[in-house]
Amino acid sequence: MSLLDAGKDLPIVEDLLALFLQDVPMLDVRAPIEFNEGAFPGSINLPLMDDADRVAIGTRYKQQGQDAAIELGLQRVSGDIKAARVNAWENFVRQHPEGVLYCFRGGLRSRTSQQWLYEQTGIRYPRVHGGYKAMRRFLLEQLAMLASAIQPIILSGRTGSGKTRFLHAFQQQIDLEALANHRGSAFGNQPTPQPPQIGFENSLTIQLLRQFHQGQHTLLFEDESRSIGSVHIPEVLFQALSQAPLVLMQVADEERVEISYQEYVVDNIAAFTAVNGGDTEAGFAAFSAYLLGSLAKVQRRLGGVRYQQAQGMMERALRQQILDGSTTAHYDWVRFILLDYYDPMYDYQISKKQERLVFTGTPAEVRAYLASQNIR
Template sequence: MPLSSAGKNLPVVADLQTLFLQDTPMLDVRAPIEFREGAFPSSANLPLMDDADRDAIGKRYKQLGQDAAIELGLQRVSGGIKASRVNAWEAFARQHPAGVLYCFRGGLRSRISQQWLYEQTGIAYPRVQGGYKAMRRFLLEQLETVPPQLQPVILSGRTGSGKTRFLRSFHQQIDLEALANHRGSAFGAQPTPQPTQINFENALAIQLMRKCHRGQRALLFEDESRRIGSLHNPDTLFNILSDAPVALMQIADEERVEISHQEYVADGLAAFTKVHGGDSEAGFIAFSGYLLGSLDKIQRRLGGMRHQQARKMMQTALRQQAMTGSLTGHYDWVRFLLLDYYDPMYDYQISGKQGRLAFSGSPAEVREYLRNQGIT
């Protein structure tokens, strides 16, 4: 589509670092399928073309070339459809006057969107030079260059030690489990889906860049494996963390049982109920499936006898919960899995990290140690 002289002179933003450091609102005009595959935490998808438009125009482009594809695009996105899309961009621009818009490469789609918005509203909304592709490449570069600048400390401890809650009480930390929307274990799935690998990497790169920009190079990370649910830690960061000193937090067994019961049972049930719109029955059904399904994931590691034993405990607890609403029956399987399954596995894993073990103590003692390492 030919651009007017005014359209050719509309503002363009090339400073990608500032966009991410300032958490700039971003209007993503790509098709929804592109947005689902990967986007940025501050972006909203208000597409120029929907998925059907994109598919049809892409086929026309392959068959007859760019001019024919543009002609079809103008036919499909016209009249009331065009007006509604421009109205949506206007609402976003007025709500976020300091924002930007982008398409995949910063090319025709973003220029058309920018021009239409200007022609209808007079708003000269900046577009990102290079679009999504340039911003994605920039963040991948951050994942390579920022981790070697860090001074990380790894927070470790047995399952149920409350490491995540402890981690979140610090300013100088990166919560990988929050970014991955997963607790990092067989029982770690959340009621809502994990982000795509691309979105996980984008969000992680932005957080790392911001911490480093603020001078927060000493950072606390929780002890994680390479994979967090279906996602994996980027290689450069994972390798840096694999060599970092470890601070081991020690918690009494019964306190660990209480913490695990709270997080995986009480909080888990509340989360599933919330996702189902407050419907307690639907929440309970989903929660039950989550518990039993999570247990079955470790059946091979548990062995047949222990798996059946734990499953019986869990089913008994769920029946009691269904009849009385009480969650106390869940303590049995929580305690059994912590002490009989997770603890031996943790002992084996920590034995391979003895050379990196820099400190071990109570939560208060670990907090003081971290403060002395410059982590607050």
């Protein structure tokens, strides 16, 4: 059988909605560079061709045509290399017998992977018709539909009010910051990188789809700007969110300081240490760089005097942490940044949204209001 005929009689999946609603395991056989530009949550990249293969074969295709490109592909992916790649697919397939595989367009690469897998294992593993491109186009179409079909309610409140924690008490919610892997402020970087824009959009749309098809059309979102770190909310959804009813949660200043200290100091120290394999010195170094780097981002807005004040507080807190492991000195800069920097900005922003404000109250009162709006 020629490669052009590979996989023609093997199963094909065309129900893209079911793939995403049922969280079907996905084997992505695209090259790593393609996968890293955008993928689906939970998909695993076990490529047929690595990045160098893809470039070389693509160049051959442009210069000499399809047959010559296929010949080069068979030369580069053969012997032990081919065996290792098919073995990796077999391991995935045996762990996820209900899954699917795909390449970019559902063409030669996925059919070849299907055929080689079948020849080695006898397993008729399905491939996605149209591949990644069809699934991506489907999600973009669904996002446009969902942006007008759902009813968002926006949860607002000053920085440190615990809005994200509050959000997680509900089923009918979308946590944009979790999807973006960023807290949505100058100090919002996480120890692990953000997803690419396409990956963020894919994950967001899949979550919206699942909520919608569970009958949950009214959804709670946290109040976010257009950009969350390096990714941005798709314009069609951002427009819907920017016109939605706003609920304002009021939390006492000292409670906000305590929440922010826990999240931005205690939790971050633990996270940076974990990312560095439990090495406390490396974790502290990464945490220190994160703090001072985050402050530098807002230097111009703070102004010279306030920036020097905040920097001094941070540096004293970090020195104290080195001396005795105590983190309580961090309360000083946390309080200063919250009350002197974030609060005036928030007050200005909320003043422009008064016509959308439908309720203001304590967390308990907001919870009761949302329950009255059938948000669970």
